[in-house]
Amino acid sequence: MQLLFVTHIFLVSLSTLTVTSDLSTDRAALLALRSAVGGRTLLWNTTQLTPCQWTGVHCDQNHVVALRLPGVSLSGQLPVGVFGNLTKLKTISLRYNALTGELPEDLKECRVLRNVYLQGNGFSGELPEFLFGLGSVVRLNLGENNFSGEISDGFNRMTRLRTLYLERNMFSGSIPDLGKLRPHLEQFNVSFNRLNGSIPESLREMPLSSFLGNNLCGSPLKESCVGSKNGSNVDGALAGIVMGNDKKDDNGGLSGGAIAGIVIGSVFAVLLLLLVLFVFCRKKRSKKTSYGDVVTVKESREAVDVKNGETDGGKGDGASVAATSMSMGEVESGNGGKKLVFFENSVRKDKVFGLDDLLRASAEVLGKGTFGTAYKAVLEGGIVVTVKRLKDVIISEQEFKEKIEAIGAMDHENLVPLKAYYYSVDEKLLVYDYMSMGSLSASLHGNKGAGRTPLNWEFRSKIALGAARGIEYLHSQGPDISHGNIKSSNILITQSNDSCISDFGLARLVGASASPTRIAGYRAPEVTDSHKVSQKADVYSFGVLLLELLTGKAPTHTLLNEEGVDLPRWVQSTVREEWTAEIFDIELLRSQDSEEKMVQLLQLAIDCAAQFPDQRPTMSEVTKQIEALCQTQVLETQNPEP
Structure with missing residues (x-):
């Protein structure tokens, strides 16, 4: 009995030492990461022997299994030697920071890795070959970086992959056939790269938005690959878009019927030319109208x-x-x-x-x-x-x-x-x-690489004020008048860097199929019918828009993250942890003299995005508060230069 007791004590002690040793190794790796990446200091209590209580660090009994540090202004390059000592990681989330360089090679040691969220950084270079050896990965998001080169068919080796996001990078060449992934692949996006050629058959059931902003052809795009220039933009008669394009027959040779068709077509072309000349002359005579x-x-x-x-009807009303x-x-x-x-x-x-x-x-x-x-x-x-x-x-x-x-x-x-x-x-x-400066969404989230013009406090506060005034005007037209679809892509920018709201009033025109999920991320919790969006629901959407301006994060992206937390909840939880300074977009940190105003606007945004409608301010109250924050901009708006 005594021998059994001693053996038991020995095994427990050995197990405790092993756990302590494993966590000690993981702790050292995290401290190496902390010292290598710049930006504001991570709020980790380094006096603690275990890292499991550190913000963003999650452990099981023996190891660190998740590292979640989204949007905490990390900058610099990820060093080699960190992930090689965090071999039990299942989730890495470093999204929406300012990390650069290539992916560290020792990432390949994380053999049980399931979720990788690195979007919204400045990672560059070609995708490394070791990445395709991470066969346990289920979710991989590398969007909004500066990766280049061709997209490898090595992704076919990642047979458990269900999410693959590569949008808004600089990938070139064609899209490989990912047929081995297709049975499990649920989410896929390669939009806004430099890709060309035909969309592979295995990916043609993916939504249209997965391929926009490239030089691609084939379903689900409307561009046919037969005789196509593979253009992503339409350059031709608008009538072809609105009234329908003629279909072309693609036969291998010229039959007798085809030759007859050419002859008839030539005669028709001559008659059409004469008709055009007749119409042109007639128009010249009537030009005084x-x-x-x-x-x-x-x-x-x-x-x-x-x-x-x-x-x-379309018939009979022409007269x-x-x-x-x-x-x-x-x-x-x-x-x-x-x-x-x-x-x-x-x-x-x-x-x-x-x-x-x-x-x-x-x-x-x-x-x-x-x-x-x-x-x-x-x-x-x-x-x-x-x-x-x-x-x-x-x-x-x-x-x-x-x-x-x-x-x-x-x-x-x-x-x-x-x-x-x-x-x-x-x-x-x-x-x-036509607004040539584009939308607020494009200004905030487009061109993350070299040549980007930072959006400072003056620009963002002016945009917020203009949008608030536009919505306030809409609400002043009657208690039942609302916008119903407030989001950054509907805020257009003028040549003088002011903001104009588009799409107002359209929610009452369209049918029920335009469901409120289409504005996911901006939608107030109480909205279930896109035709019945109240003014207080508009206020909620505007509050999310303010948070987007302050954080630089797209609300629609935060819905897809591994935590399932929307932008307002993420901001509120971060504020509760007294990480207020960690919320602001890194481009805003250069305006240090405006930090107090930024915090005030942040509080206003949180008030607007309150869970219950009666806790939200009116748009008139919102506009007055923003005007108080931006008195200089108000004076410039009221007294523009000639």
Whole structure:
């Protein structure tokens, strides 16, 4: 018995020594990491013998198994020798820091690694070969870095991989066939790289957003690989986008029927040329007409009244509209002679144009949003506009006109003005001023590499103030008036670095398929119906927008992280741990004299993103507080330089 007792004591002691030894090795590795990466000091109590109580460090009984340090301003390069001593790691999350260089080679020693989240840094170089030997990895996110070279088919060896994010890097070449991954691969994204060629068959069921911003062709993109230039942008007639493209037959040779077709086509081409010359001469004779084929909102309303309620069909209403328009005939696209309807303010202030001018314009895809696809259209006269092609609009023409006129009547310097619209049964187009500086989302999250212009406090506070004023104006139009889709991609930037809000009022136009999950990250907790977004829900979305401005983090990305924590909850938990200074985007840290104002704006953002609507301020209160923080910017806005 005594021998058994002594043996038991010996084994317990040996086990304790082994655990202490293992954690001591892990602790030394973490301290080496802490001393190697720059930025603000990690708040680790180095007097503790065990690292398991350190922020971001998670242990089982014997080892460190997770290292989660997202958004804590780490900078510099990851040293070799750290991960080789953290061999039991299952999760590494160093996302949204400022780490650079190549991935350390000893990462290959982490044989049980399952989750790797390194997005939002400045890692560079080609993906190392050892990465593909980490066969236990399930989630791999390397997006928003500076990785280059080709995407290797070595990913096929990572047979457990379910998430592969490589977007917003500098990868080139073609996408490899990842057929061995496809049975398990759930999430995939290579958008906004320098890739070209055809999308492999094994990946064609992935969503369209996975491939945007490259030079690719094939499904799910609309670009066909047959005779395609593999362009990601559309450069041609807008009519081809709106009215449908002709299909081409790709036969191997010229049959007799094909030759006959060529002959007939040639005759048709000659006749078409004569017709074009005839139309051109006729237009020259009628050029003294004041506005051409322009219909104002007032004239359009009169045309609808003439129809006595018959507002739903594309047939038969052409005559009614033509009776009140000026000179445009039928557009040979099956649209019944419908016209582009301008708002009267646009007719007075700007150059106007007709539907045929718009359909002849060269077009470039700007992006796909909640309510449809936006195009940059360049007209022959040099006019540049943004055209939004709406989807899921299933309301009658009369109801559409009433709602769109209410949107067009909105007039504020911080709203993107609606110039004109077009309605038919099959197509609904909205025409806006083109904003050449792009969106706040692109400014915050695009171009993370060399040549990026840092966004300082003055810029961000001015953007916040302009957006607040625009939303406050919308809310002042009535208690039931809200935006319903506030997010950074809907905040457009002017040449004077002010902000204008787009897409206001569209939530009430579209059908139920535009679900509120499309604005995940900005959506207030109580919102279940995208058609019923209250003003307090707008305030919540604006609060998330402020947090995005202050942290530099995209709310939609934080939803996909391993902790499942959205941006407001992450900020609130960090503030509770008194890490307030760790929240701000590293580009804001250069404005040290504005840190007190940044903290005040942070508190306002947290108030706006409160869980319960009655705890949130109104937009009028929000605007006043931001104005108080930005008095200098307010004076500059009120007294612009000539």
